[in-house]
Amino acid sequence: MVPLLEARVFGRCSHRGEQEGLALSNTAGGSMKLSELVDRSGVSSSTLKHWIRVGILPSGRLRNKTTAVYDERHVDRALLILLMRDEYRASVEQIRALTSLIDGGTSTLEVMNACQAFALGTPPGSAADPALAPYRERTYELMRRRDWRGYPGAAEQGLVHALSTASKVGLDYDVDDLMAYADALEPLAAHNVTALGPTGSADQIARRMLTAINARARQLVAVSSLAHAAVSIRAAIARGDAPEDLAKPPARD
Amino acid sequence: MVPLLEARVFGRCSHRGEQEGLALSNTAGGSMKLSELVDRSGVSSSTLKHWIRVGILPSGRLRNKTTAVYDERHVDRALLILLMRDEYRASVEQIRALTSLIDGGTSTLEVMNACQAFALGTPPGSAADPALAPYRERTYELMRRRDWRGYPGAAEQGLVHALSTASKVGLDYDVDDLMAYADALEPLAAHNVTALGPTGSADQIARRMLTAINARARQLVAVSSLAHAAVSIRAAIARGDAPEDLAKPPARD
Structure with a gap:
């Protein structure tokens, strides 16, 4: 693994x-x-x-x-x-x-928040780290523009951490980029969110939540990777660097 | 970590x-x-x-x-x-x-493919596993509908594996769901793909690719989680279960 x-x-x-x-x-x-x-x-x-x-x-x-x-x-x-x-x-x-x-x-909400922080890989203490201020402000600005609530919470800290990590490897996302991601992802979230009712024991809630985040993340990243591959290949075909029928999936049976 | x-x-x-x-x-x-x-x-x-x-x-x-x-x-x-x-x-x-x-x-393309398989966590041998046939067919159908190329490749196998894993925990994505994800993610991919030119040594290409996939995945999942939190809170406010101004980010300075 x-x-x-x-x-x-x-x-x-x-x-x-x-x-x-x-x-x-x-x-x-x-x-x-x-x-x-x-x-x-x-x-x-x-x-x-x-x-x-x-x-x-x-x-x-x-x-x-x-x-x-x-x-x-x-x-x-x-x-x-x-x-x-x-x-x-x-x-x-x-x-x-x-x-x-x-x-x-602890409360169910705290458990869910901790699960989200865990799944997103948010390091402890990142909420207060002054070095993360620019990424925090970008995250807040996204939340304000979309009227997204969730402060203070693990998801917001997860995005701050993600932006900081991406920036360290030279990938900077500004608020307009984040808005484009949000445009794409908010409808999918609305579609999913009903599945996560906080019923059952804290262990069951944690397990359901970690399972759902993992499955959704895996699927999101896989579709994104497939899209990236497809866009790369399309560009190569358009440039004449690859044949028109390169890497097509098999026809329907 | x-x-x-x-x-x-x-x-x-x-x-x-x-x-x-x-x-x-x-x-x-x-x-x-x-x-x-x-x-x-x-x-x-x-x-x-x-x-x-x-x-x-x-x-x-x-x-x-x-x-x-x-x-x-x-x-x-x-x-x-x-x-x-x-x-x-x-x-x-x-x-x-x-x-x-x-x-x-091995060729640069093979190295990039191996990096994608590694990053997506696709197990070896999943390409030929007959138990994955329904997920493979769903992936192919998505690729046909969108005219996405990339077969046979790590991204396509990554999606097959992701669908199979999600299904094991009771989350089933049909082709219409996948199309919704693809609608959301294809424009973002088109925006990103130019950054990944295969120049430099194989080690440099692998490092750039793994870095980019990781940063993008992290950011994608973080925005998605924030959207999920926001949608949950919005629903709670609409139901009257939470106050109107719950969990708003701080106002701009």
Whole structure:
């Protein structure tokens, strides 16, 4: 797996997740054996045990001296960890940062915001970084022109960070460029947004949100790449550098 | 760093890179000391030595028994590795797959195609996977409707893979959806494509291409996320669930 975009840790691990995780499991009435959790999550018992050891998955409730039992929350948590690990290549520290936020009992909105920051790869502290002022002002100007709300939030900080990163490699997007992107992307967003209702447990909400952002990003970037390839080839044909029928897809069956 | 999108290795490492890398350095007339390579690349000498040991950076040319010298190609290669490691979180195996392709003397077009596959996270072998047939047909139909060329190529396979991945998490995009995305993204592509001229060494071309895809993807996804947040908030205000002036950016100074 290779990420298309970098992304950063929320911050240093506070180890709060471990304590809260344990607290959570102690109050949970579970009845699932480890083997069932393996079946339900598709994760091996040794990996589950590792996740418990590093404090991102709560321990089971001890039924007796040798048997721990698990519940639906363990399934949800295992699936969330799996997604972060496999689709985002997140480190244990990154996973712990999100799960400890969830286990700390923060609001749904905060969890969603943290998911967005995580998925966008916004580094912690970028909200206040004075070096980012020009990109922040560009982002605000876009938001004002379109009457877009979302301040202060992870999406706005994500754009500030994206503009700063692009600028470091010589790609500068001014507000008119951003407006062109916004013209293109706002109708698609309107089409999508109903799918993301904040129902279910915090782990389920986080998983649905990270899944949707990942799938949409992947698809957005793939269509964009295909468009870039098509435009390049069209230009080569127009210049006479490539034959008229170059690289056409197969005809319909 | 956390990737927004997963991506896969090209394939198993062939170790060809090491041999070709050595061959390359033996014919190169370099005059840079290791300390200069450290300055030019911003990479520590121990990391550079590690990269040489694992075969992704060619050894220097031995000037005498104790001193190896380096040249511009080592600078280019070090910067390419740095980008792949830091912006894409690529593993040594993934870096070796691309650098061994470059060192094998493949065509510029092949290198660009490999960069696109790498950046899009297209797994090797997905081109021929029969399980992907429905997504492939959807991609072809999009290409036919828009008269987009690019078959067979990494961008087209990237879209097939993206559609398949999205579908696995319950998000299905039909050809009409894809057309809406294409309507949005084609004009932006036309605006961008001139920036990517294939000039310079293969390492420079690869670095420019990976940099551009990463920056554009980051920016595209960030604007999309901001639009999603804005649309969500607008809907909440319209429903009366949020105050009219919620989450507005600060007024212009």
